[in-house]
Amino acid sequence: MKRAERWHALTEMLRRSGARGCTAERLATEFGVSVRTVKRDLAALEASGAPIWSRPGPGGGYGLATRATLPPVALTPAQAVALLAAVSAAPDAPYADAAAAGVRKILDVLDPVTRTRARALADRVWVNSPPTPTRAVRSALEQAMAEQRVVRIRYVAGDGAASTRDVEPIMFGSSGGRWYLIGWCRLREGIRWFLVDRVERASVTADPCGCHGIEEVGPPPVTARSVRF
Structure with missing residues (x-):
């Protein structure tokens, strides 16, 4: 088990243990590591902001502050599989890796x-997904969108012509089963739609985006909708 996965599993086990907590020995046995490793993990989690408490002596141990936890997730098997299917069928969607991690957290507490x-x-349920853009490209585009910073891309058009563009990301859009980065292209000085799978390289710059907003993209098709919840 990778360290990040173990940290998440540790947090969930502490949450489930409630007010009684868990001893370091029990945690070490559960995850197949040494007591020293468990204590180091717990210290790292606490340093990262996790509300972990410790109680020394007989009957002591470690736990998670109740006020900072969520109640157990109640899903039906069909709802759980629906989440898995949706994430698995769209590995090229923006923030797909984050979505997959979120689903794993939900399934862990069932x-x-x-x-x-x-x-x-x-x-x-089987899924046969198309190849996705490289992780480096996707990460750069996602970061640029989230932080609203200019992203520099090498883009290959449909006719094979390649160009380097500085783009102010405005939104991601899916149409016809393909994902686009929609933004203000500084090279063309206008709104452009870039197929994500035609972006060969992408890097986030330190330059913040300007004042271009979603309204400049224009109204969506009547069959389109945002993923707002």
């Missing part, structure tokens, strides 16, 4: 019976 039934149902 009760054992629901998790077993969800796994059985998931075996009956």
Whole structure:
């Protein structure tokens, strides 16, 4: 188990243990590591802001402050598989990796019976997804959008012509099963739609975006909608 995964699993186990907490020895046995490693992980989690408490002496241990936790997630097996299917079928969507991590967190806190039934149902759903853009390109585009900074891309047009553009990202859009980066192209001085799978390279600059907003893109098609919740 990778360290980040172990940290998440540690947090969930502490949450489930409630006010009684867990001893370092029990945690070490659960994750197959040494007590020293567990204590180092707990210290790192606490330093990162996790509300971990410790109680020394007999009957002591470690726990997670109740006020900072969420109640257990209640999903049906079908709802759990729906989340898995949606994420698996769209690996090229913006923030797909973050979505997959979020789904794993949700599945981790399902009760054992629901998790077993969800796994059985998931075996009956297959996904054959197209190749996705490189992780480096996707990460740069996602970061630029989230931080509203100019992204420098090398873009290959449909006719094979390649160019380097500085783009102020405005939004991501999906149309016809393909994802686009929509933004203000400083080279062309106008709004442009860039197919994400035609972006060969991308790097986030230190230059903040200007004042171009979603309204400049124009109204969406009548069949389109945002992913607002």
